[in-house]
Amino acid sequence: xxxxxxxxxxxxxxxxxxxxxxxxxxxxxxxxxxxxxxxxxxxxxxxxxxxxxxxxxxxxxxxxxxxxxxxxxxxxxxxxxxxxxxxxxxxxxxxxxxxxxxxxxxxxxxxxxxxxxxxxxxxxxxxxxxxxxxxxxxxxxxxxxxxxxxxxxxxxxxxxxxxxxxxxxxxxxxxxxxxxxxxxxxxxxxxxxxxxxxxxxxxxxxxxxxxxxxxxxxxxxxxxxxxxxxxxxxxxxxxxxxxxxxxxxxxxxxxxxxxxxxxxxxxxxxxxxxxxxxxxxxxxxxxx
Amino acid sequence: xxxxxxxxxxxxxxxxxxxxxxxxxxxxxxxxxxxxxxxxxxxxxxxxxxxxxxxxxxxxxxxxxxxxxxxxxxxxxxxxxxxxxxxxxxxxxxxxxxxxxxxxxxxxxxxxxxxxxxxxxxxxxxxxxxxxxxxxxxxxxxxxxxxxxxxxxxxxxxxxxxxxxxxxxxxxxxxxxxxxxxxxxxxxxxxxxxxxxxxxxxxxxxxxxxxxxx
Numbered sequence: 001x002x003x004x005x006x007x008x009x010x011x012x013x014x015x016x017x018x019x020x021x022x023x024x025x026x027x028x029x030x031x032x033x034x035x036x037x038x039x040x041x042x043x044x045x046x047x048x049x050x051x052x053x054x055x056x057x058x059x060x061x062x063x064x065x066x067x068x069x070x071x072x073x074x075x076x077x078x079x080x081x082x083x084x085x086x087x088x089x090x091x092x093x094x095x096x097x098x099x100x101x102x103x104x105x106x107x108x109x110x111x112x113x114x115x116x117x118x119x120x121x122x123x124x125x126x127x128x129x130x131x132x133x134x135x136x137x138x139x140x141x142x143x144x145x146x147x148x149x150x151x152x153x154x155x156x157x158x159x160x161x162x163x164x165x166x167x168x169x170x171x172x173x174x175x176x177x178x179x180x181x182x183x184x185x186x187x188x189x190x191x192x193x194x195x196x197x198x199x200x201x202x203x204x205x206x207x208x209x210x211x212x213x214x215x216x217x218x219x220x221x222x223x224x225x226x227x228x229x230x231x232x233x234x235x236x237x238x239x240x241x242x243x244x245x246x247x248x249x250x251x252x253x254x255x256x257x258x259x260x261x262x263x264x265x266x267x268x269x270x271x272x273x274x275x276x277x278x279x280x281x282x283x284x285x286x287x288x
Numbered sequence: 289x290x291x292x293x294x295x296x297x298x299x300x301x302x303x304x305x306x307x308x309x310x311x312x313x314x315x316x317x318x319x320x321x322x323x324x325x326x327x328x329x330x331x332x333x334x335x336x337x338x339x340x341x342x343x344x345x346x347x348x349x350x351x352x353x354x355x356x357x358x359x360x361x362x363x364x365x366x367x368x369x370x371x372x373x374x375x376x377x378x379x380x381x382x383x384x385x386x387x388x389x390x391x392x393x394x395x396x397x398x399x400x401x402x403x404x405x406x407x408x409x410x411x412x413x414x415x416x417x418x419x420x421x422x423x424x425x426x427x428x429x430x431x432x433x434x435x436x437x438x439x440x441x442x443x444x445x446x447x448x449x450x451x452x453x454x455x456x457x458x459x460x461x462x463x464x465x466x467x468x469x470x471x472x473x474x475x476x477x478x479x480x481x482x483x484x485x486x487x488x489x490x491x492x493x494x495x496x497x498x499x500x501x502x
Contacts, residue, residue: 104450107450109458121491123443123444162453166470170446
């Protein structure tokens with residue numbers, strides 16, 4: 001099922017993601033995506049994730065589309081001004097891409113070209129508003145378009161943002177800009193996630209919760225220290241550390257999280273971070 | 289206040305290569321406060337250049353260096369000296385250096401400082417950037433804190449997803465600008481300002497070079 005249909009159908013939505021390569025060898029990216037055909041509703045293609053220069057998300061999305069996968073084209077404000085962003089959005093529509101996910105983007109200082117000029121001509125809210133305007137047949141200057149794009153528009157939200165209130169205010173603005181679904185940062189703390197869900201149920205919008213595969217205690221601690229909005233409870237860290245077979249444990253935790261999330265939100269977004277080959281088993285074992 | 293810092297001596301000596309005589313100009317305003325272009329720094333530069341074998345034809349501290357009339361007055365008083373000068377080395381901001389070029393018509397006017405930002409003086413030697421001179425002030429709606437300056441991405445509609453422990457994603461030592469704004473708005477009961485959607489900035493207002501005639 002594609003994403004649009006999955007959202008409409010009320011089924012439990014499953015998405016995953018792939019990162020385009022640094023270079024032109026796309027074999028690994030396509031090999032990673034292939035086993036997911038028929039198992040996920042859509043696959044996100046990240047846009048220069050971590051501000052590292054790579055193959056673009058537009059080309060990546062198109063390549064997945066050619067394989068029969070419904071791609072979610074991620075687009076960030078980091079390195080394109082409003083002209084380039086609008087142009088890429090029109091390009092995506094012409095290449096048959098039906099889902100778009102608008103993000104602010106990591107700062108270039110976080111990536112491998114820290115000397116690059118940060119653009120941020122728009123922020124994610126303004127980008128979403130421009131996507132809305134384009135879909136109404138006009139560009140951001142009010143000029144009429146010849147043919148208009150049509151997308152299922154998504155955005156991201158961080159359920160464990162602290163403080164949460166500014167994040168919720170921004171979420172409301174995203175909804176006002178026409179967002180049709182949210183994908184979240186990786187969830188490890190179900191209690192906090194439940195609190196978040198209680199606050200956002202009123203918006204009546206599909207929330208697709210992020211699942212990050214835990215590879216080790218070291219990774220969990222690193223994320224707790226450095227990654228915004230990620231809190232891996234100490235109990236979970238211990239559980240990973242004491243496991244002899246880390247991959248088996250990672251699958252077990254992911255499946256458990258998915259099962260707990262089933263009644264709470266509309267779906268899950270599995271971020272395998274290198275362990276892509278485990279995703280099919282996770283999906284099968286959790287019965288989604 | 290225009291905040292400056294000293295260029296490395298190596299860079300300055302390199303830029304002076306091929307010149308034998310130098311006139312030094314500092315600034316009694318911003319560069320004096322920044323301890324980059326006051327009397328002490330001009331004297332220090334004089335001594336360092338002498339050690340490099342350069343001859344100092346004269347020195348002056350303008351008040352301020354960015355004022356064309358003051359520069360012209362200095363030039364008229366020192367016409368003969370300027371004739372014997374290969375290069376003027378300016379211990380003031382980049383604007384000051386260019387005004388000195390305009391006012392003295394000296395062949396070579398070179399900067400001795402890096403010009404960093406418009407900043408506030410928190411206390412002696414502590415300078416902070418608060419305003420990026422955008423020409424379209426937003427602080428009436430952001431709790432008198434400029435998000436274009438305090439947010440590393442210059443966002444207008446709230447924090448990005450990169451804030452951790454209320455710090456910025458690019459520097460754990462820096463506060464997340466939008467959390468500062470959120471707290472300020474909450475405290476004054478103006479949180480509704482954050483709920484509004486703000487349009488992208490109009491960069492045509494920042495078309496360079498700008499000029500105003502009163």
